[in-house]
Amino acid sequence: MLFLKTGLLVLSAALGLTAAQNNAPSSSITLQTHSLYPPYIDDDLQNRWFDFGGDAIINTNKHVRLTSNRPSQVGYLWSRLPLATLNFEIEFEYNVDGPSGHLFGDGFAMWLAKERASTGPVFGSVNGFDGLGIFFDTYDNERSHKHSFPYVQAMIGDGYKHYENDKDGSSTEAAGCEADFRGKTVVTKARLTYYKNNYLRLELQHEKEDEWTECFKIHDVKLPDQVYLGFTAHTGEISDNHDIISVTTKTLPPIAIEPKHQIPQTGKKPKSSSGGGGFLWFLFKMVAAAGLVGVMFVAYRVYDKSGNMKRF
Structure with missing residues:
Protein backbone atom coordinates (compact mmCIF):
# COMPACT_ATOMS: atom_id res chain seq x y z
CA MET A 1 0.00 0.00 0.00
CA ASN A 23 -7.44 31.88 1.87
CA ALA A 24 -4.07 33.62 2.09
CA PRO A 25 -4.32 36.75 4.24
CA SER A 26 -3.86 40.01 2.40
CA SER A 27 -0.76 41.99 3.27
CA SER A 28 -2.14 45.25 1.87
CA ILE A 29 -2.35 48.25 4.17
CA THR A 30 -4.88 51.08 3.84
CA LEU A 31 -3.17 54.47 3.65
CA GLN A 32 -5.21 56.96 5.65
CA THR A 33 -3.07 59.75 4.21
CA HIS A 34 -4.56 59.07 0.76
CA SER A 35 -8.05 57.86 1.66
CA LEU A 36 -11.16 59.98 2.02
CA TYR A 37 -14.63 59.30 3.45
CA PRO A 38 -17.61 61.27 4.79
CA PRO A 39 -17.80 63.68 6.59
CA TYR A 40 -14.59 64.72 4.75
CA ILE A 41 -13.75 67.60 7.12
CA ASP A 42 -12.97 68.02 10.82
CA ASP A 43 -14.14 70.60 13.36
CA ASP A 44 -11.95 73.27 11.74
CA LEU A 45 -13.66 72.71 8.38
CA GLN A 46 -10.42 71.25 7.02
CA ASN A 47 -9.15 67.81 6.15
CA ARG A 48 -5.86 66.65 7.63
CA TRP A 49 -4.71 64.89 4.49
CA PHE A 50 -6.44 66.64 1.56
CA ASP A 51 -6.85 70.17 0.21
CA PHE A 52 -10.02 71.33 -1.52
CA GLY A 53 -10.14 74.36 -3.77
CA GLY A 54 -11.62 76.27 -6.65
CA ASP A 55 -15.37 75.79 -6.95
CA ALA A 56 -15.36 72.53 -4.97
CA ILE A 57 -18.20 72.21 -2.44
CA ILE A 58 -18.31 69.70 0.42
CA ASN A 59 -21.56 68.05 1.43
CA THR A 60 -20.53 66.22 4.62
CA ASN A 61 -23.24 63.57 4.16
CA LYS A 62 -22.81 62.86 0.46
CA HIS A 63 -19.79 63.94 -1.57
CA VAL A 64 -17.08 66.36 -2.53
CA ARG A 65 -18.60 68.19 -5.50
CA LEU A 66 -15.73 69.30 -7.71
CA THR A 67 -18.03 71.30 -9.98
CA SER A 68 -21.72 72.02 -9.82
CA ASN A 69 -23.97 72.03 -12.86
CA ARG A 70 -22.95 75.57 -13.78
CA PRO A 71 -20.83 76.96 -16.63
CA SER A 72 -17.14 77.85 -16.26
CA GLN A 73 -16.37 76.09 -12.99
CA VAL A 74 -13.11 74.47 -11.84
CA GLY A 75 -12.69 72.44 -8.68
CA TYR A 76 -9.98 70.26 -7.17
CA LEU A 77 -9.15 67.77 -4.44
CA TRP A 78 -5.44 66.99 -3.80
CA SER A 79 -3.53 64.96 -1.26
CA ARG A 80 -1.21 67.00 0.93
CA LEU A 81 1.47 64.32 1.01
CA PRO A 82 3.06 62.46 -1.92
CA LEU A 83 2.21 58.81 -2.41
CA ALA A 84 5.48 57.23 -1.30
CA THR A 85 4.86 53.55 -1.99
CA LEU A 86 6.06 51.37 -4.87
CA ASN A 87 2.91 49.30 -5.44
CA PHE A 88 -0.61 50.47 -4.69
CA GLU A 89 -4.32 50.25 -5.43
CA ILE A 90 -6.63 53.26 -5.48
CA GLU A 91 -10.36 52.63 -5.54
CA PHE A 92 -12.76 55.55 -5.64
CA GLU A 93 -16.49 56.05 -5.93
CA TYR A 94 -17.68 58.94 -8.05
CA ASN A 95 -20.81 60.30 -9.65
CA VAL A 96 -21.27 62.37 -12.81
CA ASP A 97 -24.77 63.63 -13.46
CA GLY A 98 -26.94 66.57 -14.37
CA PRO A 99 -30.14 67.46 -16.21
CA SER A 100 -31.13 65.08 -18.97
CA GLY A 101 -30.23 66.13 -22.48
CA HIS A 102 -27.65 65.64 -25.22
CA LEU A 103 -25.13 68.27 -24.15
CA PHE A 104 -23.16 67.98 -20.93
CA GLY A 105 -19.55 68.16 -19.88
CA ASP A 106 -16.78 68.38 -19.69
CA GLY A 107 -15.63 65.64 -17.31
CA PHE A 108 -13.19 65.03 -14.49
CA ALA A 109 -9.70 63.63 -14.02
CA MET A 110 -7.75 61.50 -11.59
CA TRP A 111 -4.09 62.46 -11.17
CA LEU A 112 -0.84 61.00 -9.92
CA ALA A 113 1.39 63.95 -10.65
CA LYS A 114 4.37 65.89 -9.29
CA GLU A 115 2.52 69.22 -9.27
CA ARG A 116 -0.57 69.71 -7.13
CA ALA A 117 -3.39 72.16 -6.45
CA SER A 118 -2.88 74.32 -9.54
CA THR A 119 -5.81 74.95 -11.85
CA GLY A 120 -5.55 74.79 -15.62
CA PRO A 121 -7.19 73.75 -18.90
CA VAL A 122 -6.86 69.95 -18.60
CA PHE A 123 -10.03 68.95 -16.78
CA GLY A 124 -9.28 71.66 -14.27
CA SER A 125 -5.54 71.05 -13.83
CA VAL A 126 -2.33 72.21 -15.51
CA ASN A 127 -1.04 71.17 -18.91
CA GLY A 128 2.47 69.87 -19.42
CA PHE A 129 2.18 67.78 -16.26
CA ASP A 130 4.65 65.15 -15.09
CA GLY A 131 2.94 61.90 -14.09
CA LEU A 132 -0.33 60.13 -14.86
CA GLY A 133 -3.66 61.64 -15.82
CA ILE A 134 -6.80 59.55 -16.25
CA PHE A 135 -9.58 61.52 -17.92
CA PHE A 136 -13.27 60.70 -17.58
CA ASP A 137 -14.37 62.66 -20.64
CA THR A 138 -18.06 63.26 -21.33
CA TYR A 139 -17.90 65.71 -24.23
CA ASP A 140 -16.66 65.07 -27.79
CA ASN A 141 -14.77 68.13 -29.01
CA GLU A 142 -13.36 66.78 -32.26
CA ARG A 143 -16.45 64.92 -33.55
CA SER A 144 -14.37 62.51 -35.65
CA HIS A 145 -13.36 59.83 -33.14
CA LYS A 146 -13.91 56.16 -33.85
CA HIS A 147 -15.06 55.67 -30.27
CA SER A 148 -18.13 57.03 -28.50
CA PHE A 149 -18.43 59.20 -25.41
CA PRO A 150 -18.26 59.09 -22.40
CA TYR A 151 -14.69 57.92 -22.75
CA VAL A 152 -11.95 57.07 -20.23
CA GLN A 153 -8.40 57.83 -21.31
CA ALA A 154 -4.91 57.61 -19.79
CA MET A 155 -2.06 59.98 -20.55
CA ILE A 156 1.52 59.63 -19.30
CA GLY A 157 2.98 63.12 -18.97
CA ASP A 158 6.70 63.89 -18.94
CA GLY A 159 6.50 67.58 -18.12
CA TYR A 160 6.66 68.56 -21.80
CA LYS A 161 3.84 66.79 -23.66
CA HIS A 162 0.64 68.80 -23.91
CA TYR A 163 -2.94 67.55 -23.85
CA GLU A 164 -4.87 68.96 -26.82
CA ASN A 165 -8.43 69.81 -25.80
CA ASP A 166 -9.68 70.27 -29.35
CA LYS A 167 -8.58 66.71 -30.18
CA ASP A 168 -9.71 65.23 -26.85
CA GLY A 169 -6.13 64.13 -26.18
CA SER A 170 -6.03 61.63 -29.04
CA SER A 171 -2.39 62.46 -29.91
CA THR A 172 -1.13 61.73 -26.37
CA GLU A 173 -3.41 58.84 -25.40
CA ALA A 174 -1.65 55.85 -23.83
CA ALA A 175 -4.79 53.70 -23.56
CA GLY A 176 -8.52 54.11 -23.15
CA CYS A 177 -12.00 52.61 -23.35
CA GLU A 178 -15.62 53.52 -23.91
CA ALA A 179 -17.55 53.55 -20.64
CA ASP A 180 -21.09 54.82 -20.12
CA PHE A 181 -20.52 56.05 -16.56
CA ARG A 182 -22.68 59.20 -16.58
CA GLY A 183 -26.13 59.38 -14.98
CA LYS A 184 -26.14 55.82 -13.68
CA THR A 185 -28.40 54.36 -11.01
CA VAL A 186 -25.74 51.78 -10.12
CA VAL A 187 -22.82 52.90 -7.94
CA THR A 188 -19.98 53.99 -10.23
CA LYS A 189 -16.42 53.20 -9.17
CA ALA A 190 -12.91 53.00 -10.59
CA ARG A 191 -9.95 50.95 -9.36
CA LEU A 192 -6.39 51.75 -10.37
CA THR A 193 -3.67 49.15 -9.68
CA TYR A 194 0.00 50.01 -10.09
CA TYR A 195 3.07 47.79 -9.71
CA LYS A 196 6.31 49.67 -10.25
CA ASN A 197 8.35 48.35 -13.20
CA ASN A 198 5.50 45.98 -14.00
CA TYR A 199 2.08 47.28 -15.07
CA LEU A 200 -0.74 49.78 -14.59
CA ARG A 201 -4.38 48.65 -14.79
CA LEU A 202 -7.71 50.46 -14.59
CA GLU A 203 -10.97 48.66 -13.83
CA LEU A 204 -14.45 50.19 -13.81
CA GLN A 205 -17.79 49.43 -12.18
CA HIS A 206 -20.63 51.16 -13.99
CA GLU A 207 -22.97 48.48 -15.34
CA LYS A 208 -23.78 46.21 -12.38
CA GLU A 209 -22.99 46.20 -8.69
CA ASP A 210 -19.77 44.29 -7.93
CA GLU A 211 -19.11 43.68 -11.63
CA TRP A 212 -15.77 45.09 -12.68
CA THR A 213 -14.56 45.50 -16.25
CA GLU A 214 -10.97 46.10 -17.33
CA CYS A 215 -10.63 49.38 -19.16
CA PHE A 216 -6.95 49.06 -19.95
CA LYS A 217 -3.67 47.55 -18.83
CA ILE A 218 -0.31 49.09 -19.71
CA HIS A 219 3.16 47.70 -19.07
CA ASP A 220 6.36 49.65 -18.44
CA VAL A 221 4.67 52.71 -16.94
CA LYS A 222 7.25 54.72 -15.02
CA LEU A 223 5.77 57.29 -12.66
CA PRO A 224 7.86 59.92 -10.89
CA ASP A 225 9.23 58.84 -7.51
CA GLN A 226 6.93 61.24 -5.65
CA VAL A 227 3.44 61.91 -6.97
CA TYR A 228 0.39 63.52 -5.39
CA LEU A 229 -3.07 62.01 -5.71
CA GLY A 230 -5.63 64.42 -7.09
CA PHE A 231 -9.09 64.77 -8.59
CA THR A 232 -10.14 67.77 -10.67
CA ALA A 233 -13.03 68.78 -12.92
CA HIS A 234 -14.10 71.67 -15.09
CA THR A 235 -17.12 72.88 -17.02
CA GLY A 236 -17.33 75.22 -20.01
CA GLU A 237 -20.45 76.48 -21.71
CA ILE A 238 -22.00 73.13 -20.91
CA SER A 239 -21.82 71.65 -17.42
CA ASP A 240 -22.39 68.75 -15.05
CA ASN A 241 -22.11 67.78 -11.41
CA HIS A 242 -18.78 65.97 -10.83
CA ASP A 243 -18.67 64.29 -7.43
CA ILE A 244 -16.05 62.27 -5.54
CA ILE A 245 -17.76 60.18 -2.87
CA SER A 246 -14.95 58.11 -1.36
CA VAL A 247 -11.31 57.20 -1.95
CA THR A 248 -9.47 54.15 -0.58
CA THR A 249 -5.74 53.77 -1.20
CA LYS A 250 -3.87 50.59 -0.24
CA THR A 251 -0.29 49.40 -0.47
CA LEU A 252 0.25 46.14 -2.36
CA PRO A 253 2.88 43.43 -1.85
CA PRO A 254 5.27 42.85 -4.79
CA ILE A 255 4.32 40.32 -7.47
CA ALA A 256 6.22 38.56 -10.23
CA ILE A 257 6.97 40.59 -13.35
CA GLU A 258 4.39 39.87 -16.05
CA PRO A 259 5.33 39.20 -19.69
CA LYS A 260 5.11 42.35 -21.79
CA HIS A 261 3.11 40.97 -24.69
CA GLN A 262 -0.18 42.71 -23.89
CA ILE A 263 -1.16 45.57 -26.19
CA PRO A 264 -2.84 48.57 -24.51
CA GLN A 265 -6.55 48.67 -25.26
CA THR A 266 -7.49 51.84 -27.09
CA GLY A 267 -10.86 53.05 -28.29
CA LYS A 268 -12.73 49.89 -27.31
CA LYS A 269 -15.32 48.93 -24.81
CA PRO A 270 -13.89 47.54 -21.58
CA LYS A 271 -13.65 43.79 -21.21
CA SER A 272 -15.64 42.09 -18.48
CA SER A 273 -13.50 40.58 -15.78
CA SER A 274 -14.17 36.96 -14.85
CA GLY A 275 -13.69 35.17 -11.57
CA GLY A 276 -13.60 31.70 -13.16
Missing part, protein backbone atom coordinates in the same frame (compact mmCIF):
# COMPACT_ATOMS: atom_id res chain seq x y z
CA LEU A 2 3.03 2.29 -0.03
CA PHE A 3 2.26 3.61 -3.53
CA LEU A 4 -1.39 4.29 -2.65
CA LYS A 5 -0.49 6.10 0.56
CA THR A 6 2.06 8.23 -1.27
CA GLY A 7 -0.53 9.16 -3.87
CA LEU A 8 -3.04 10.17 -1.21
CA LEU A 9 -0.41 12.36 0.44
CA VAL A 10 0.25 14.07 -2.89
CA LEU A 11 -3.47 14.69 -3.39
CA SER A 12 -3.86 16.07 0.14
CA ALA A 13 -0.87 18.35 -0.32
CA ALA A 14 -2.25 19.70 -3.60
CA LEU A 15 -5.64 20.42 -2.06
CA GLY A 16 -4.06 21.96 1.00
CA LEU A 17 -1.86 24.24 -1.10
CA THR A 18 -4.85 25.40 -3.12
CA ALA A 19 -6.86 26.10 0.03
CA ALA A 20 -3.98 28.03 1.52
CA GLN A 21 -3.64 30.12 -1.65
CA ASN A 22 -7.35 30.85 -1.79
CA GLY A 277 -9.85 31.44 -13.61
CA GLY A 278 -9.15 30.51 -9.99
CA PHE A 279 -11.75 27.73 -10.01
CA LEU A 280 -10.45 26.24 -13.26
CA TRP A 281 -6.92 26.19 -11.89
CA PHE A 282 -8.19 24.52 -8.72
CA LEU A 283 -10.07 21.92 -10.80
CA PHE A 284 -6.96 21.30 -12.90
CA LYS A 285 -4.92 20.64 -9.76
CA MET A 286 -7.52 18.17 -8.47
CA VAL A 287 -7.66 16.27 -11.77
CA ALA A 288 -3.87 16.14 -12.04
CA ALA A 289 -3.46 14.94 -8.46
CA ALA A 290 -6.21 12.33 -8.87
CA GLY A 291 -4.58 11.11 -12.08
CA LEU A 292 -1.27 10.70 -10.26
CA VAL A 293 -2.96 8.63 -7.59
CA GLY A 294 -4.58 6.44 -10.26
CA VAL A 295 -1.26 5.81 -12.02
CA MET A 296 0.40 4.88 -8.75
CA PHE A 297 -2.45 2.55 -7.82
CA VAL A 298 -2.28 0.71 -11.18
CA ALA A 299 1.48 0.40 -10.83
CA TYR A 300 1.03 -1.03 -7.37
CA ARG A 301 -1.49 -3.65 -8.60
CA VAL A 302 0.77 -4.73 -11.47
CA TYR A 303 3.78 -4.97 -9.20
CA ASP A 304 1.74 -6.87 -6.63
CA LYS A 305 0.58 -9.51 -9.16
CA SER A 306 4.13 -10.13 -10.30
CA GLY A 307 4.88 -11.62 -6.89
CA ASN A 308 7.83 -9.38 -6.25
CA MET A 309 6.24 -7.60 -3.33
CA LYS A 310 6.28 -9.29 0.06
CA ARG A 311 2.96 -9.22 1.93
CA PHE A 312 2.72 -8.46 5.65
Whole structure:
Protein backbone atom coordinates (compact mmCIF):
# COMPACT_ATOMS: atom_id res chain seq x y z
CA MET A 1 0.00 0.00 0.00
CA LEU A 2 3.03 2.29 -0.03
CA PHE A 3 2.26 3.61 -3.53
CA LEU A 4 -1.39 4.29 -2.65
CA LYS A 5 -0.49 6.10 0.56
CA THR A 6 2.06 8.23 -1.27
CA GLY A 7 -0.53 9.16 -3.87
CA LEU A 8 -3.04 10.17 -1.21
CA LEU A 9 -0.41 12.36 0.44
CA VAL A 10 0.25 14.07 -2.89
CA LEU A 11 -3.47 14.69 -3.39
CA SER A 12 -3.86 16.07 0.14
CA ALA A 13 -0.87 18.35 -0.32
CA ALA A 14 -2.25 19.70 -3.60
CA LEU A 15 -5.64 20.42 -2.06
CA GLY A 16 -4.06 21.96 1.00
CA LEU A 17 -1.86 24.24 -1.10
CA THR A 18 -4.85 25.40 -3.12
CA ALA A 19 -6.86 26.10 0.03
CA ALA A 20 -3.98 28.03 1.52
CA GLN A 21 -3.64 30.12 -1.65
CA ASN A 22 -7.35 30.85 -1.79
CA ASN A 23 -7.44 31.88 1.87
CA ALA A 24 -4.07 33.62 2.09
CA PRO A 25 -4.32 36.75 4.24
CA SER A 26 -3.86 40.01 2.40
CA SER A 27 -0.76 41.99 3.27
CA SER A 28 -2.14 45.25 1.87
CA ILE A 29 -2.35 48.25 4.17
CA THR A 30 -4.88 51.08 3.84
CA LEU A 31 -3.17 54.47 3.65
CA GLN A 32 -5.21 56.96 5.65
CA THR A 33 -3.07 59.75 4.21
CA HIS A 34 -4.56 59.07 0.76
CA SER A 35 -8.05 57.86 1.66
CA LEU A 36 -11.16 59.98 2.02
CA TYR A 37 -14.63 59.30 3.45
CA PRO A 38 -17.61 61.27 4.79
CA PRO A 39 -17.80 63.68 6.59
CA TYR A 40 -14.59 64.72 4.75
CA ILE A 41 -13.75 67.60 7.12
CA ASP A 42 -12.97 68.02 10.82
CA ASP A 43 -14.14 70.60 13.36
CA ASP A 44 -11.95 73.27 11.74
CA LEU A 45 -13.66 72.71 8.38
CA GLN A 46 -10.42 71.25 7.02
CA ASN A 47 -9.15 67.81 6.15
CA ARG A 48 -5.86 66.65 7.63
CA TRP A 49 -4.71 64.89 4.49
CA PHE A 50 -6.44 66.64 1.56
CA ASP A 51 -6.85 70.17 0.21
CA PHE A 52 -10.02 71.33 -1.52
CA GLY A 53 -10.14 74.36 -3.77
CA GLY A 54 -11.62 76.27 -6.65
CA ASP A 55 -15.37 75.79 -6.95
CA ALA A 56 -15.36 72.53 -4.97
CA ILE A 57 -18.20 72.21 -2.44
CA ILE A 58 -18.31 69.70 0.42
CA ASN A 59 -21.56 68.05 1.43
CA THR A 60 -20.53 66.22 4.62
CA ASN A 61 -23.24 63.57 4.16
CA LYS A 62 -22.81 62.86 0.46
CA HIS A 63 -19.79 63.94 -1.57
CA VAL A 64 -17.08 66.36 -2.53
CA ARG A 65 -18.60 68.19 -5.50
CA LEU A 66 -15.73 69.30 -7.71
CA THR A 67 -18.03 71.30 -9.98
CA SER A 68 -21.72 72.02 -9.82
CA ASN A 69 -23.97 72.03 -12.86
CA ARG A 70 -22.95 75.57 -13.78
CA PRO A 71 -20.83 76.96 -16.63
CA SER A 72 -17.14 77.85 -16.26
CA GLN A 73 -16.37 76.09 -12.99
CA VAL A 74 -13.11 74.47 -11.84
CA GLY A 75 -12.69 72.44 -8.68
CA TYR A 76 -9.98 70.26 -7.17
CA LEU A 77 -9.15 67.77 -4.44
CA TRP A 78 -5.44 66.99 -3.80
CA SER A 79 -3.53 64.96 -1.26
CA ARG A 80 -1.21 67.00 0.93
CA LEU A 81 1.47 64.32 1.01
CA PRO A 82 3.06 62.46 -1.92
CA LEU A 83 2.21 58.81 -2.41
CA ALA A 84 5.48 57.23 -1.30
CA THR A 85 4.86 53.55 -1.99
CA LEU A 86 6.06 51.37 -4.87
CA ASN A 87 2.91 49.30 -5.44
CA PHE A 88 -0.61 50.47 -4.69
CA GLU A 89 -4.32 50.25 -5.43
CA ILE A 90 -6.63 53.26 -5.48
CA GLU A 91 -10.36 52.63 -5.54
CA PHE A 92 -12.76 55.55 -5.64
CA GLU A 93 -16.49 56.05 -5.93
CA TYR A 94 -17.68 58.94 -8.05
CA ASN A 95 -20.81 60.30 -9.65
CA VAL A 96 -21.27 62.37 -12.81
CA ASP A 97 -24.77 63.63 -13.46
CA GLY A 98 -26.94 66.57 -14.37
CA PRO A 99 -30.14 67.46 -16.21
CA SER A 100 -31.13 65.08 -18.97
CA GLY A 101 -30.23 66.13 -22.48
CA HIS A 102 -27.65 65.64 -25.22
CA LEU A 103 -25.13 68.27 -24.15
CA PHE A 104 -23.16 67.98 -20.93
CA GLY A 105 -19.55 68.16 -19.88
CA ASP A 106 -16.78 68.38 -19.69
CA GLY A 107 -15.63 65.64 -17.31
CA PHE A 108 -13.19 65.03 -14.49
CA ALA A 109 -9.70 63.63 -14.02
CA MET A 110 -7.75 61.50 -11.59
CA TRP A 111 -4.09 62.46 -11.17
CA LEU A 112 -0.84 61.00 -9.92
CA ALA A 113 1.39 63.95 -10.65
CA LYS A 114 4.37 65.89 -9.29
CA GLU A 115 2.52 69.22 -9.27
CA ARG A 116 -0.57 69.71 -7.13
CA ALA A 117 -3.39 72.16 -6.45
CA SER A 118 -2.88 74.32 -9.54
CA THR A 119 -5.81 74.95 -11.85
CA GLY A 120 -5.55 74.79 -15.62
CA PRO A 121 -7.19 73.75 -18.90
CA VAL A 122 -6.86 69.95 -18.60
CA PHE A 123 -10.03 68.95 -16.78
CA GLY A 124 -9.28 71.66 -14.27
CA SER A 125 -5.54 71.05 -13.83
CA VAL A 126 -2.33 72.21 -15.51
CA ASN A 127 -1.04 71.17 -18.91
CA GLY A 128 2.47 69.87 -19.42
CA PHE A 129 2.18 67.78 -16.26
CA ASP A 130 4.65 65.15 -15.09
CA GLY A 131 2.94 61.90 -14.09
CA LEU A 132 -0.33 60.13 -14.86
CA GLY A 133 -3.66 61.64 -15.82
CA ILE A 134 -6.80 59.55 -16.25
CA PHE A 135 -9.58 61.52 -17.92
CA PHE A 136 -13.27 60.70 -17.58
CA ASP A 137 -14.37 62.66 -20.64
CA THR A 138 -18.06 63.26 -21.33
CA TYR A 139 -17.90 65.71 -24.23
CA ASP A 140 -16.66 65.07 -27.79
CA ASN A 141 -14.77 68.13 -29.01
CA GLU A 142 -13.36 66.78 -32.26
CA ARG A 143 -16.45 64.92 -33.55
CA SER A 144 -14.37 62.51 -35.65
CA HIS A 145 -13.36 59.83 -33.14
CA LYS A 146 -13.91 56.16 -33.85
CA HIS A 147 -15.06 55.67 -30.27
CA SER A 148 -18.13 57.03 -28.50
CA PHE A 149 -18.43 59.20 -25.41
CA PRO A 150 -18.26 59.09 -22.40
CA TYR A 151 -14.69 57.92 -22.75
CA VAL A 152 -11.95 57.07 -20.23
CA GLN A 153 -8.40 57.83 -21.31
CA ALA A 154 -4.91 57.61 -19.79
CA MET A 155 -2.06 59.98 -20.55
CA ILE A 156 1.52 59.63 -19.30
CA GLY A 157 2.98 63.12 -18.97
CA ASP A 158 6.70 63.89 -18.94
CA GLY A 159 6.50 67.58 -18.12
CA TYR A 160 6.66 68.56 -21.80
CA LYS A 161 3.84 66.79 -23.66
CA HIS A 162 0.64 68.80 -23.91
CA TYR A 163 -2.94 67.55 -23.85
CA GLU A 164 -4.87 68.96 -26.82
CA ASN A 165 -8.43 69.81 -25.80
CA ASP A 166 -9.68 70.27 -29.35
CA LYS A 167 -8.58 66.71 -30.18
CA ASP A 168 -9.71 65.23 -26.85
CA GLY A 169 -6.13 64.13 -26.18
CA SER A 170 -6.03 61.63 -29.04
CA SER A 171 -2.39 62.46 -29.91
CA THR A 172 -1.13 61.73 -26.37
CA GLU A 173 -3.41 58.84 -25.40
CA ALA A 174 -1.65 55.85 -23.83
CA ALA A 175 -4.79 53.70 -23.56
CA GLY A 176 -8.52 54.11 -23.15
CA CYS A 177 -12.00 52.61 -23.35
CA GLU A 178 -15.62 53.52 -23.91
CA ALA A 179 -17.55 53.55 -20.64
CA ASP A 180 -21.09 54.82 -20.12
CA PHE A 181 -20.52 56.05 -16.56
CA ARG A 182 -22.68 59.20 -16.58
CA GLY A 183 -26.13 59.38 -14.98
CA LYS A 184 -26.14 55.82 -13.68
CA THR A 185 -28.40 54.36 -11.01
CA VAL A 186 -25.74 51.78 -10.12
CA VAL A 187 -22.82 52.90 -7.94
CA THR A 188 -19.98 53.99 -10.23
CA LYS A 189 -16.42 53.20 -9.17
CA ALA A 190 -12.91 53.00 -10.59
CA ARG A 191 -9.95 50.95 -9.36
CA LEU A 192 -6.39 51.75 -10.37
CA THR A 193 -3.67 49.15 -9.68
CA TYR A 194 0.00 50.01 -10.09
CA TYR A 195 3.07 47.79 -9.71
CA LYS A 196 6.31 49.67 -10.25
CA ASN A 197 8.35 48.35 -13.20
CA ASN A 198 5.50 45.98 -14.00
CA TYR A 199 2.08 47.28 -15.07
CA LEU A 200 -0.74 49.78 -14.59
CA ARG A 201 -4.38 48.65 -14.79
CA LEU A 202 -7.71 50.46 -14.59
CA GLU A 203 -10.97 48.66 -13.83
CA LEU A 204 -14.45 50.19 -13.81
CA GLN A 205 -17.79 49.43 -12.18
CA HIS A 206 -20.63 51.16 -13.99
CA GLU A 207 -22.97 48.48 -15.34
CA LYS A 208 -23.78 46.21 -12.38
CA GLU A 209 -22.99 46.20 -8.69
CA ASP A 210 -19.77 44.29 -7.93
CA GLU A 211 -19.11 43.68 -11.63
CA TRP A 212 -15.77 45.09 -12.68
CA THR A 213 -14.56 45.50 -16.25
CA GLU A 214 -10.97 46.10 -17.33
CA CYS A 215 -10.63 49.38 -19.16
CA PHE A 216 -6.95 49.06 -19.95
CA LYS A 217 -3.67 47.55 -18.83
CA ILE A 218 -0.31 49.09 -19.71
CA HIS A 219 3.16 47.70 -19.07
CA ASP A 220 6.36 49.65 -18.44
CA VAL A 221 4.67 52.71 -16.94
CA LYS A 222 7.25 54.72 -15.02
CA LEU A 223 5.77 57.29 -12.66
CA PRO A 224 7.86 59.92 -10.89
CA ASP A 225 9.23 58.84 -7.51
CA GLN A 226 6.93 61.24 -5.65
CA VAL A 227 3.44 61.91 -6.97
CA TYR A 228 0.39 63.52 -5.39
CA LEU A 229 -3.07 62.01 -5.71
CA GLY A 230 -5.63 64.42 -7.09
CA PHE A 231 -9.09 64.77 -8.59
CA THR A 232 -10.14 67.77 -10.67
CA ALA A 233 -13.03 68.78 -12.92
CA HIS A 234 -14.10 71.67 -15.09
CA THR A 235 -17.12 72.88 -17.02
CA GLY A 236 -17.33 75.22 -20.01
CA GLU A 237 -20.45 76.48 -21.71
CA ILE A 238 -22.00 73.13 -20.91
CA SER A 239 -21.82 71.65 -17.42
CA ASP A 240 -22.39 68.75 -15.05
CA ASN A 241 -22.11 67.78 -11.41
CA HIS A 242 -18.78 65.97 -10.83
CA ASP A 243 -18.67 64.29 -7.43
CA ILE A 244 -16.05 62.27 -5.54
CA ILE A 245 -17.76 60.18 -2.87
CA SER A 246 -14.95 58.11 -1.36
CA VAL A 247 -11.31 57.20 -1.95
CA THR A 248 -9.47 54.15 -0.58
CA THR A 249 -5.74 53.77 -1.20
CA LYS A 250 -3.87 50.59 -0.24
CA THR A 251 -0.29 49.40 -0.47
CA LEU A 252 0.25 46.14 -2.36
CA PRO A 253 2.88 43.43 -1.85
CA PRO A 254 5.27 42.85 -4.79
CA ILE A 255 4.32 40.32 -7.47
CA ALA A 256 6.22 38.56 -10.23
CA ILE A 257 6.97 40.59 -13.35
CA GLU A 258 4.39 39.87 -16.05
CA PRO A 259 5.33 39.20 -19.69
CA LYS A 260 5.11 42.35 -21.79
CA HIS A 261 3.11 40.97 -24.69
CA GLN A 262 -0.18 42.71 -23.89
CA ILE A 263 -1.16 45.57 -26.19
CA PRO A 264 -2.84 48.57 -24.51
CA GLN A 265 -6.55 48.67 -25.26
CA THR A 266 -7.49 51.84 -27.09
CA GLY A 267 -10.86 53.05 -28.29
CA LYS A 268 -12.73 49.89 -27.31
CA LYS A 269 -15.32 48.93 -24.81
CA PRO A 270 -13.89 47.54 -21.58
CA LYS A 271 -13.65 43.79 -21.21
CA SER A 272 -15.64 42.09 -18.48
CA SER A 273 -13.50 40.58 -15.78
CA SER A 274 -14.17 36.96 -14.85
CA GLY A 275 -13.69 35.17 -11.57
CA GLY A 276 -13.60 31.70 -13.16
CA GLY A 277 -9.85 31.44 -13.61
CA GLY A 278 -9.15 30.51 -9.99
CA PHE A 279 -11.75 27.73 -10.01
CA LEU A 280 -10.45 26.24 -13.26
CA TRP A 281 -6.92 26.19 -11.89
CA PHE A 282 -8.19 24.52 -8.72
CA LEU A 283 -10.07 21.92 -10.80
CA PHE A 284 -6.96 21.30 -12.90
CA LYS A 285 -4.92 20.64 -9.76
CA MET A 286 -7.52 18.17 -8.47
CA VAL A 287 -7.66 16.27 -11.77
CA ALA A 288 -3.87 16.14 -12.04
CA ALA A 289 -3.46 14.94 -8.46
CA ALA A 290 -6.21 12.33 -8.87
CA GLY A 291 -4.58 11.11 -12.08
CA LEU A 292 -1.27 10.70 -10.26
CA VAL A 293 -2.96 8.63 -7.59
CA GLY A 294 -4.58 6.44 -10.26
CA VAL A 295 -1.26 5.81 -12.02
CA MET A 296 0.40 4.88 -8.75
CA PHE A 297 -2.45 2.55 -7.82
CA VAL A 298 -2.28 0.71 -11.18
CA ALA A 299 1.48 0.40 -10.83
CA TYR A 300 1.03 -1.03 -7.37
CA ARG A 301 -1.49 -3.65 -8.60
CA VAL A 302 0.77 -4.73 -11.47
CA TYR A 303 3.78 -4.97 -9.20
CA ASP A 304 1.74 -6.87 -6.63
CA LYS A 305 0.58 -9.51 -9.16
CA SER A 306 4.13 -10.13 -10.30
CA GLY A 307 4.88 -11.62 -6.89
CA ASN A 308 7.83 -9.38 -6.25
CA MET A 309 6.24 -7.60 -3.33
CA LYS A 310 6.28 -9.29 0.06
CA ARG A 311 2.96 -9.22 1.93
CA PHE A 312 2.72 -8.46 5.65
